[in-house]
Amino acid sequence: MQNLNFINGLWCQSLSGETLPVIDPATGEIFDEIPRSGAEEVDAAVEAAHAALRAGWLRTSGAYRAGLLRAIASGIQSQADALAELEVRDCGKTITEARYDMGDAVACFEYYATLAEGLDGQQGTPVQVSDPRFDVKLRHEPAGVVGLIVPWNFPLVNAAWKVAPALAAGCAVVLKPSELASLTTLRLARIAEGAGLPAGVLNVVCGLGSECGAAVAAHPGIAKVSFTGGTESGRKVMQARANLVGDLALELGGKSAMIVFDDIDLDHAIEWILMGSMYNQGQVCAATSRVLVQDTIFDALVEKLQRAASGLRVGPGLEASTQVGPLISVAQRDRVARLVRQGVAQGARLLCGGDVPANLETGYFYSPTVVLDVARDNVLWREEVFGPVLCVSRFSNEDQAIELANDSQYGLAAAVLSNDAERRERVARQLVAGIVWANCSGPAFIQAPWGGVKQSGFRRGLGQWGMHEFLELKQITTYNSPDAWGHFNAS
Structure with missing residues (x-):
């Protein structure tokens, strides 16, 4: 046609x-x-x-x-x-x-x-x-x-x-x-x-x-x-x-934050962290690609996250088993790779990914990538990458988490994961974003308003x-x- x-x-x-x-x-x-x-x-x-x-x-x-x-x-x-x-x-x-x-x-x-x-x-x-x-x-x-x-x-x-x-x-x-x-x-x-x-x-x-x-x-x-x-x-x-x-x-665009408190089930958290950052290869304006984890569960969550992210199946989108497909273009893949290299050079620690998957050199694939120890002025923390790249940092208390989450030029979305309903509501009210998800990340409903604030x-x-x-x-x-x-x- x-x-x-x-x-x-x-x-x-x-x-x-x-x-x-x-x-x-x-x-x-x-x-x-x-x-x-x-x-x-x-x-x-x-x-x-x-x-x-x-x-x-x-x-x-x-x-x-x-x-x-x-x-x-x-x-x-x-x-x-x-x-x-x-x-x-x-x-x-x-x-x-x-x-x-x-x-x-x-x-x-x-x-x-x-x-x-x-x-x-x-x-x-x-x-x-x-x-x-x-x-x-x-x-x-x-x-x-x-x-x-x-x-x-x-x-x-x-x-x-x-x-x-x-x-x-x-x-x-x-x-x-x-x-x-x-x-x-x-x-x-x-x-x-x-x-x-x-x-x-x-x-x-x-x-x-x-x-x-x-x-x-x-x-x-x-x-x-x-x-x-x-x-x-x-x-x-x-x-x-x-x-x-x-x-x-x-x-x-966006550079949305997810706050993970220490009372949440780790498996539940991992599922929504990956949903919020890897869906559609991370090419989502509202992707929660900055994850803030309470320090009391940081090490345990990162260990599970490394296994889960490394185990995602990358491949052509028409294969039923594929969970992460290619990026839209060679220019976008190269941009993502360049930003990851720059972020690592600025001090971020690569937990997994950061490369083209083996046997997928043809096409525009990029491995699901997780980086740790990302400073607030790091390019990966500040800029919208628009790829399967997730930054993970730690916080000690609620006020610190809210301050870190709001420290962005963007304000499209945010997420908070906690089993404490009062805390979820309290934090959601203080997050500067047009959309806040509680105990989830990414759902969009045609009946509800969609849009952001700031840039x-x-x-x-x-x-x-x-x-x-x-x-x-x-x-x-x-x-x-x-x-x-x-x-x-x-x-």
Whole structure:
């Protein structure tokens, strides 16, 4: 199946005819290609989206949009196995995780279908005001044309997290997937087309972030941009939107901490430490890759952790036994390796990993890596590595643990493991993060808000908050008194 841009209901090549290679991270081999698009293709997509709004999409009911969202969910479900395999080849994750992602995408479209239906009953909500001569009502109206820029680590899931609430709200979409993983996003457009979504309501434009993504961020015809990706890229998007005084939501990087108290079961702790740091090869913005362990259990936990991390099965994602697949690209693998070398040179002690696994020189694999004795100014403690690299340090008391956990430029997520419920609540309240997990790490629910603070971004996706990000709140005030207002009475 040829991969083309989807603009105004039509499948089309880039205007230049140029393409970008699609590489299997498990083999390093090119197996497909996508269009290399830029500002002109984005212009066409924005124009198509505005035309769709004018043609009637802006006036659709939530119930109508809900039917389309459920049809899209059904389409994803019917192709879930094929989509999961395509996701593995495109971005390297394990087949187990990819199948879970397909279920998440289905559930996301179904959830926002229900919220779309609920919007119809929320229009015209009265507001009690101080002057009885006036009636004030509220309307929730679509933001208009929105630009959605999604990353490569969860391609279809991240697209669903943005596209579903945007369509539920009644917006028209220009979607820019990552050039490193675009294939399932393009399949989503085909599914939406088959579900009967009107032409121009969803447009997908592929290309480099520096070309196509930059054009989306800076487009004056886009009312709002929602971006998920790295912090440096987020700064560039923010600068572009600032020049337009344009609305923006950012979900950026993280360097999240997990605090492990000495009353927790060690096996339970090891399971969630690995889940929080090694899931999707550690390529997770909310990965709890800084683990703080109370000194009374530090040695015992580290001994178990070394065995568990060293025993993780690394291999191609399509092999059912694989627990850790390849990184997304050779550049990302080399970056991870360079940061580990730098961290060790700065004094961190390598417990395990720190190399390419034996017999896996082909592809972009990197061993699950654990480092100890990591100083607070060490690059591995401060910077988002975005790979299977875990830093472990010790603490002596609760106040010290909280201070160490909060000592970061990021604030996306955090975790606390303890059997003391009061302590979990007390610590969770003091952690500076948008998401705090207690006795676990990593679960994301479409019904709950997702987003961070500090340099991890601002605004919230998912839940009802995710849909309201794509709605504008309008006040309609009516003067209902039979008497003249009188302020400028000429008599």
